[in-house]
Amino acid sequence: MAVFQEKLGIDFQEVSLLDEALTHPSFVNESASPTVPDNQRLEFLGDAILDFLVGEWLFQRYPGAREGELTTLRAYVVCTETLASFAEQINLGGYLRLGKGEESTGGHSRPANLCAAFEALVGAMYLDQGMRATRSWLHRALVQRSEDIDLHRAVKDPKSLLQEHTQALLHVTPSYSIIREAGPEHAKVFTAQVMVGEEPWGEGSGTTKQAAEQAAARAALRNRATLRKGVAR
Structure with missing residues (x-):
């Protein structure tokens, strides 16, 4: 757990909170006498904190944006796929405690599990470190993804934009x-x-096939090197 805390840049005072954030319900269900509760309560708390802190960051970053935007x-930013990608950046899935059934079916990389654990981690961080430290940590993570968020703001339909690029540059339809x-x-x-x-x-995930295709197109658009390679051909 010390390695994970070092990766986070956070030194938990109550490591039990971090243990709880990383404990999937399936682990508790399969334990004869569980010593740590599952992460669902922390997930609930983290979800509310994320809504506030992400909203605050967006409000500050886009002063001209209206309420609807x-x-x-x-x-x-707070959808399952995006939060799962945040979790992947810190290898959160590798530290999840899962039941054997969940683990055997790919639970360590399942977006829903990663999203829930990330929310629980934020909840645990808030309880252990307070709002100021949690805000600072999350805002740093958002800055690292700011180009992606800017692109999402600018691109209403990634599939259409990617098709325009590839047809203009390569005369090929994705x-x-x-x-x-x-x-x-x-x-x-x-x-x-x-x-x-x-x-x-590019690859992308979503809860519908259409959403997954849009996410894949967005990933391709993010890959500036790929687009430059296309221009050079």
């Missing part, structure tokens, strides 16, 4: 395929891949 941007499906039938997460010619340009 800020609401849409916040919904994007194609999409669903390469992975995870989760139960009522809460599936799809991963799409976008191909330009014979090359994969």
